Amino acid sequence: MASETEQSATERLDSRIPGAFPEASGSQPVVATHQSLPQALYDRRLEYTRARNVRIKVGSWNVAGLKGLEQDVGAWFVGGKGIEESLAGLGVADKKAGDARESIEDQEARRSSTAPTVPHNDKKAVAGDDEVGIYALGLQEVVDINSMSEALRPYTDPSVAARWKQALVAAMPEGYQLVAEQQLIGLLLLIYVSPSIHPQVKAVSTTSVGTGLMGYMGNKGAVTARLVLGETTRLVFVNAHLSAGADKASVDRRIWDAAQITSRTRFEPVADAVGMAQSAGERLGDEDFAFWFGDLNFRLVGMGPDDVRHLLTIHAKGLNREQHKSADVIDNTPISTDSDSVSVSKTASDFEIADESEDDIPVPPELDPASLQTTIDSLLPHDELLEVRKAGKAFHDGWHEGPIRFLPSYKYDLGKVAVFDSSDKRRCPSWCDRILYRTRAARQRYEESSKEQEDARKKDEEMKAVGLETAGDDESVLYDYNPDTDGTHDTYDEYDDHEDDPEPETVSTKDGFQDEILLESYTNHMRVLSSDHKPMEAVFFLKYDAVVPELKSAIHQEVARELDRQENEGRPSVTLVVDRSTGSSSPVNAGTTDSSFDGVDFGDVRFVKSKRRNITIANTGRVPATFWFTDRPVSKDQPEGPFPPWLSVAFDREPDAGAKASSDNRHQQFTLEPADLLNAELKFKMSDLNLVRDLNDGVSSLDEILVLRIHEGRDHFLPLRGNWQQSALSRTVDKLSNIPEGGIRKLQGQKPDVSQGVRYSVPRELFRLTEAIEDLTERTLAEWGMTGQEGNKEKAPWQHNAAWPFAGGINDPKEENMAAEAHDALDCDEPFEKAFPTDTRPKQKLEIITEVFLTFLRSLQDGIITKSLWEKLEEGFINREKSRQPISSDDEKMWALEILSAAPIHNASFLLTVSMLQNVDKQIVDASKLDETPTPRSSVELPSSPRASVRRKTLSKVPQMAVKQLVLKNHAAVFADVLFRAAGDEKLKEREKTARKERMVKLVELFLWDE
Known part of the structure; x- marks a missing residue:
């Protein structure tokens, strides 16, 4: 199977080929959320529908690419003229005696390309004019399809269709309107409706399918229209021109053409019976009534063309005696008497029947050996269309045709009434032009029959598989199934639509209405002389139920009111209650407009400080209630999901089986029985530094609304709010240097007074954190040094991780809470000791404070080393790398300090940070000397180095120096990630990012070495 990409590419290519697959609608089908209203309205359809009648005339004509033929179309198609009653078919009225219709001789003699060819003084013999409510005309070869330039033209010439429409409008009764038009090269479909029918026509959709050159071009194929009549009945009209030719390959190609038209025809979606939803696009076969007509090109086979x-000329010679002088010789060619062909040994006189007296009983045409119908019945078994239907290859799935009681429609000499092809090709007359029809009921009968046959075949195969036999000695009861014969019919009569007059057929439509259709007439127009094909027509009488819009609207309102009442009584209902101990206890109902806050209030909230609130959801209705928190609108600051990033929700029961869920309890679905309830815990925790910045600046707030969606019920809204406490995080170094004693929290709701200038050389928060880290490091190492006697001492902290104490140490909720309190102490300018219980060891305090310190550095908007400072520093590093002229450490320090001096506060902050690191590193190195046992370098237990890659061969042979090298390298790597701000990182390749990181580490290392 082709991939989706390949399929879409194929569809795009096909869309450029005339007659290819029609383009799909860009809009997606709309699915109704409430099915009860449409169903209730549908159940009362008899109250807003009324029976209507309409005649539908279907016409087909191959105009052979000739010009001027539109002069005849109004007379035969609308006026019902040009029919030769003696050679006509079903439903043709006899002319009154004494009608002075123009003779055939005179009609043929005056024929020209500039005047209509229909006989003068002719009267209609079938329904026409305003007796017909829907006119559907299918024309073939309105342009010369044998011309390569026409067949490959990427567009259709609108002037051609305009000429035909102009002729039809002139012939139509007043008020008739064009409702559907579709052209594909030489195929043209036009549908007109009467003024009374026009308001009932909806959902018109037209399309085309090309099956010609390369299987897609429009020189052969079909144009199709779908319309919905009275909001109840789907009608489809297919005007087709199938492949020509009289050989076996041509028959197969016609079968293929018909299958392609059926499978590739697509229509736009149709609104359902009450207009509240959209179904998917429809195919050919989804309609209630279909009419397939056109030049289907099926021929008569197995007979000599001259025979x-x-x-047929025997029956036509009476129309023009001058042109048919002998029944035994046609155009000076003797009649064939070959045994393989039909032998004709009698002249017309042999079939003459003596004048009957008034008391004689007329002989039915089908029993009269000299009648036209007898001749037609002898020819129809050789008709290809009937053969392929009987073989189940095409038009076998419910299609019917009216009785054929008229001469073939093809092929005649231009300008002649009944002279068959007299050219050198002497083509065999055939019923090439046909009008078929199908009802939904007929298609369903076919599908049921096909299913029964398939079930019988499978049952036969099962019985064969088990070897079922009779009790007799030799006779077997194994059933033989032959797909070429079984399921078909042994007699032609089953597929013969042409013996009896059609009876009215009752059809249940797709929307459940009862319609009735009757074929009233089916004939051709022999007296139209302007084409080598005679026009075909069929008139259908349709009884259908049509929606009366005014009645439907009134009943719609009545049903809606009743359903609303029932829905309010039976709709799922829940009540949302916030626990009294955690906030307001008022029930939270949808649409609350009270000024009091009926939601969850987290009160004062701080960075990484968790707060919890409980809510109760109770089913207070009469039916089970299924609910979930639905997604909020997604925006730049609001990620996808039902909860804001600072909120998580935990429920006290398992979600419904199969309900969508995720690790953070999003999208969980629960069902409560009446009077049942569940509890949910809402946890607040702010850890997003970007959101902290916006909260500090007042750009964002902690006002949110959760939407609790009740299946088939009303949404409930749960407001949330919290009062953000200002934080020192996510600010700039310059702003922090202006914060007075008392911390950022002291300025809650205010801005620093910049008029006083810079208050401190470095932010107080930076000073306090570095001071605390130095002090706690000293206390931690002192405690480690006193943990026990030699040989019973715990492993040194840096031997677990060479980046200690900056390796991250928040491992459990208790430490998480202490970190939150430490951040609060930093914001309030209070001692860090308040964050820790009295029994907290110095090592644990140190690891928590270092994590707070790294978070603080990471959150600085401008960084300790700003983007502009780093650009200058990096430029110097790159230039030295290119020149390969290293300088001494002292010179490199002086160079770096000279650049950093351009930003005094940042320079001082950097120096304070690296000074703290120097002190920490010195304490670690000094502590490593406590192990006084001399050990060869090869067996020294060296700490791991997860932060920085250090090659062992570069380490000093002195253990303490090796420890120092590892610790400094790792500390430099840690702080390179938090001290610097650099532009364009996202555009760098991995190799360039690595090189940049190494330069940052090198700068930090430069200031850590005290040598």
Whole structure:
């Protein structure tokens, strides 16, 4: 199977080919959320529908690419003229005696390309004019399809269709309107409706399918229209021109053409019976009534063309005695007497029947050996269309045709009434032009029959598989199934639509209405002389139920009111209650407009400080209630999901089986029985530094609304709020240097007074954190040094991680809470000791404070080393790397300090940070000397180095120096990640990012070495 990409590419290519797959609608089908209203309205459809009648005339004509033929179309198609009653078919009225219709001789004699060819003084013999409510005309070869330039033209010439429409409008009764038009090269479909029918026509959709050159071009194929009549009945009209030719390959190609038209025809979606939803696009076969007409090109086979022409000319010679002088010789060619063909040995006089007296009983045409119908019945078994239907290859799935009681429609000499092809090709007359129809009921009968046959075949195969036999000695009861014969019919009569007059057929439509259709007439127009094909027409009488819009609207309102009442009584209902101990206890109902806050209030909230609130959800309705928190609108600051990033929700029961869930309890679905309830815990925790910045600046707030969605019920809204406490995080170094004693929290709701200038050389927070880290490091190492006697001492902290104490140490909720209190102490300018219980060891305090310190540095908007400072520093590093001229450490320090001096506060902050690191590193190195046992370098237990890659061969042979090298390298790597701000990182390749990181580490290391 082709991939989706390949399929979409194919569809785009096909869309450029005339007659290819029609383009799909860009809009997605709309699915109704409430099915009860449409169903209730549908159940009362008899109250807002009324029976209507309409005649539908379907016409087909191959105009052979000739010009001027539109002069005849109004007379035969609208006026019902040009029919030769003696050679006509079903439903043709006899002319009254004494009608002075123009003779055939005179009609043929005056024929020209500039005047209509229909006989003068002719009267209609079938329904026409305003007796018909829907006119559907299918024309073939309105342009010369044998011309390569026409067949490959990427567009259709609108002037061609305009000429035909102009002729039809002139012939139509007043008020008739064009409702559907579709052209594909030489195919043209036009549908007009009467003024009374026009308001009932909806959902018109037209399309085309090309099956010609390369299987897609429009020189052959079909144009199709779908319309919905009275909001109840789907009608489809297919005007087709199938492949020509009289050989076996041509028949197969016609079958293929028909299958392609069926499978590739697509229509736009149709609103359902009450207009509240959209179904998917429809195919051919989804309609209630379909009419397939056109030049189907099926021929008569197995007979000599001259024999067929002779048989039919016998019946036509009376129309023009000058042109048909002998029944035994056609155009000076003797009649064939070959045993393989039909032998004709009698002249017309042999079939003459003596004048009957008034008391004689007329002989039915089908029993009269000299009648036209007898001749037609002898020819129809050789008709290809009937053969392929009988074989189940095409038009076998419910299609019917009216009785054929008229001469073939093809092929005639231009300008002649009944002279068959007299050219050198002498083509065999055939019923090439046909009008078929199908009802939904007929298609369903076919599908049921096909299913029964398939079930019988499977049952036969099962019985064969088990070897079921009779009790007799030799006779077997194994059933033989032959797919070529079984399921088909042994007699032609089953597929013969042409013996009896059609009966009215009752059809249940797709929307459940009862319609009735009757074929009233089916004939051709022999007296139209302007094409080598005679026009075909069929008139259908349709009884259908049509929606009365005014009645439907009134009943719609009535049903809606009743359903609303029922829905309010039976709709799922829940009540949301916030626990009294955690906030307001008022029930939270949808649409609350009270000024009091009926939601969850977290009160004062701080960075990484967790707060919890409980809510109760109770089913207070009469039916089970299924609910979930639905997603909020997604924006730049609001990620996808039902909860804001600072909130998580935990429920006290398991979600429904199969309900969508995730690790953070999003999208969980619960069902409560009446009077049942569940509890949920809402946890607040702010850890997003970007959101902290916005909260500090007042750009964002902690006002949110959770949406609790009740399946088939009303949404409930749960407001949330919290009062953000200002934080020193996510600010700039310059702003922090202006914060007075008392910390940022002292300025809650205010801004620093910049008029006083810079208050401190470095932010107080930076000073306090570095001071605390130095002090706690000293206390931690002192405690480690006193943990026990030699040989019973715990492993040194840096031997677990060479980056200690900056390796991260928040491991459990208790430490998480202490970190939150430490951040609060930093914001309030209070001692860090308040954050720790009295029994907290110095090592644990140190690891928590270092984590707070790294978070503080990471959150600085401008960084200790700003983007502009780093650009200058990096430029110097790169230049030295290129020149390969190293300088001494002291010179490199002086160079770096000279650049940093451009930003005094940042320079001082950097020096304070690295000074703290120097002190920490010195304490670690000094502590490593406590192990006084001399050990060869090869067996020294060296700490791991997860932060920085250090090659062992570069380490000093002195253990303490090796420890120092590892510790400094790791500390430099840690602080390179938090001290610097650099532009364009996202555009760098991995190798360039690595090189940049190494330069940052090098700068920090430069200031850590005290040598």
